[in-house]
Amino acid sequence: MSTIVRTDAVVLRSLDYSETSQIVTLFTRERGIVSVIAKGARKIKSRFGATLQPTSYIQVVFYYKPTRGLQTLTETSHVERFPDVHRSLEKLVIGQRIVELVDALLQEEEHNPMVFNLTVGVLRTLNEADERLGNLLAYFRMQLATALGFAPAIRKSDVTALTDEGGRLDLNTGAIHPSEVQLPQSRGASRAALRAFAVIARADLRDVMRMQMEPRTQRAVDGLIEDYLRYHVEEAYPTRSDDVASQLSGAGSSHLRG
Amino acid sequence: MQFSSESVEGLVEQLTKLPSIGRKTAQRLAAFVLKMPRAEVVEIAEALIAVKDRVRECTICHNVTDRNPCVICRAPRRDRSTICVVEDANDVLAIERTGEYRGVYHVLGGVISPLNGIGPEDLRIRELMRRLVSADDIPDDVPGTNGSATPPEDVDAEAEAIIEAHQAAAVEEIILAVNPNVEGDTTAYYISQLVNPLEVSVTRIARGLPIGGDLEYADEATLSRALEGRGSL
Ligand SMILES: [Zn+2]
Numbered sequence: 001m002s003t004i005v006r007t008d009a010v011v012l013r014s015l016d017y018s019e020t021s022q023i024v025t026l027f028t029r030e031r032g033i034v035s036v037i038a039k040g041a042r043k044i045k046s047r048f049g050a051t052l053q054p055t056s057y058i059q060v061v062f063y064y065k066p067t068r069g070l071q072t073l074t075e076t077s078h079v080e081r082f083p084d085v086h087r088s089l090e091k092l093v094i095g096q097r098i099v100e101l102v103d104a105l106l107q108e109e110e111h112n113p114m115v116f117n118l119t120v121g122v123l124r125t126l127n128e129a130d131e132r133l134g135n136l137l138a139y140f141r142m143q144l145a146t147a148l149g150f151a152p153a154i155r156k157s158d159v160t161a162l163t164d165e166g167g168r169l170d171l172n173t174g175a176i177h178p179s180e181v182q183l184p185q186s187r188g189a190s191r192a193a194l195r196a197f198a199v200i201a202r203a204d205l206r207d208v209m210r211m212q213m214e215p216r217t218q219r220a221v222d223g224l225i226e227d228y229l230r231y232h233v234e235e236a237y238p239t240r241s242d243d244v245a246s247q248l249s250g251a252g253s254s255h256l257r258g
Numbered sequence: 259m260q261f262s263s264e265s266v267e268g269l270v271e272q273l274t275k276l277p278s279i280g281r282k283t284a285q286r287l288a289a290f291v292l293k294m295p296r297a298e299v300v301e302i303a304e305a306l307i308a309v310k311d312r313v314r315e316c317t318i319c320h321n322v323t324d325r326n327p328c329v330i331c332r333a334p335r336r337d338r339s340t341i342c343v344v345e346d347a348n349d350v351l352a353i354e355r356t357g358e359y360r361g362v363y364h365v366l367g368g369v370i371s372p373l374n375g376i377g378p379e380d381l382r383i384r385e386l387m388r389r390l391v392s393a394d395d396i397p398d399d400v401p402g403t404n405g406s407a408t409p410p411e412d413v414d415a416e417a418e419a420i421i422e423a424h425q426a427a428a429v430e431e432i433i434l435a436v437n438p439n440v441e442g443d444t445t446a447y448y449i450s451q452l453v454n455p456l457e458v459s460v461t462r463i464a465r466g467l468p469i470g471g472d473l474e475y476a477d478e479a480t481l482s483r484a485l486e487g488r489g490s491l
């Protein structure tokens with residue numbers, strides 16, 4: 001028995017399949033990650049048009065059969081276009097890192113509206129933003145950690161108690177401690193980096209995008225967030241696009257790294 | 259279903275290694291091969307081996323060729339000041355079919371794809387830069403090798419002269435003929451950032467090519483229009 005599903009979705013990746021088709025991984029609002037086959041998608045006059053590019057925010061219609069690993073896509077249309085995501089190298093790469101993280105860290109068919117809304121919101125901001133795109137990626141990783149169930153346990157008093165000595169981030173709980181505290185799974189960092197970590201964990205996207213960070217602090221906080229996320233998701237953490245991003249960063253776009 | 263013959267089963271196994279051939283298609287092909295006259299089967303087998311043994315890569319443009327440099331790079335009438343950058347050899351064929359392009363090519367051997375872990379160092383991007391400036395002038399942070407600065411040993415004096423002539427030609431325009439999708443966009447922006455500081459104009463074919471469509475499947479008229487209407491990035 002198959003049912004027809006109509007839902008909003010973000011395209012995570014497309015893989016060429018047979019002569020002209022594509023296998024598309026969708027992050028759907030209703031059913032989480034679903035793989036579909038889009039027949040004829042690579043033909044010049046495909047009915048799917050430009051909708052199946054990674055980072056596209058679209059509405060999809062597909063036949064769903066629980067016994068089948070690959071569902072059949074029948075219809076797509078844009079819900080909202082993010083044209084500027086495709087108009088700079090930096091935005092293109094950040095967009096691909098965002099969808100890669102979703103693809104790697106969510107289980108198949110794991111219904112997660114919180115991550116869905118987060119992803120769409122971050123892609124929308126990526127489309128609109130002119131600067132501080134690194135903040136956006138940091139915010140996304142941190143909020144993804146929260147949505148996946150391991151929000152860092154940050155207390156305001158711990159942050160205000162930080163001295164010039166810096167402090168330590170407990171990778172297990174996400175709590176911030178003074179630098180002299182001995183912790184088995186922790187990372188030391190400057191006060192500025194730990195403060196930025198706390199802000200990115202608690203503030204909304206608009207405020208995070210207003211944050212002005214020194215490049216050194218930016219790198220340190222990116223490192224903290226990555227370590228924190230990696231500690232919790234372990235092997236699932238995707239590294240492919242990080243590797244490519246660091247190769248690309250030479251061409252006059254140094255903040256692709258990180 | 260399995261064939262009761264080990265040889266047929268072996269052929270099915272081998273055929274499934276080819277792209278877009280699943281087990282069922284492989285079984286159909288194997289059954290067909292069984293019915294073919296022996297001479298025809300030998301022809302197929304020999305063609306497969308010849309492709310591996312005889313076909314090489316053009317030192318200049320990295321297109322596939324039996325003779326190095328390839329016919330396009332050898333042709334004195336092709337305009338060596340214009341280089342059309344494509345993903346693979348099939349795209350060269352598609353553009354040649356239009357009969358309208360007079361310049362030369364550069365085959366990247368793929369496109370930048372962060373999601374698949376393919377970066378500039380996996381492609382012939384440094385080799386492209388090598389056609390525009392001398393090896394010393396390529397920024398160090400462009401990943402990859404400098405390619406063969408000296409002609410390979412298996413080419414004769416005539417070929418060597420052609421390779422040198424290409425290296426000496428002043429390139430005025432780079433046309434990026436990559437597919438209009440996320441990977442093509444990423445590749446195009448990366449190359450244009452590299453080439454921008456040089457006195458070389460960078461254009462990209464796009465007009466008339468819908469996003470998501472594969473260049474290979476564009477008809478000649480569409481592709482001609484796309485080449486004609488190329489725009490700067
Ligand atoms: Zn050639």
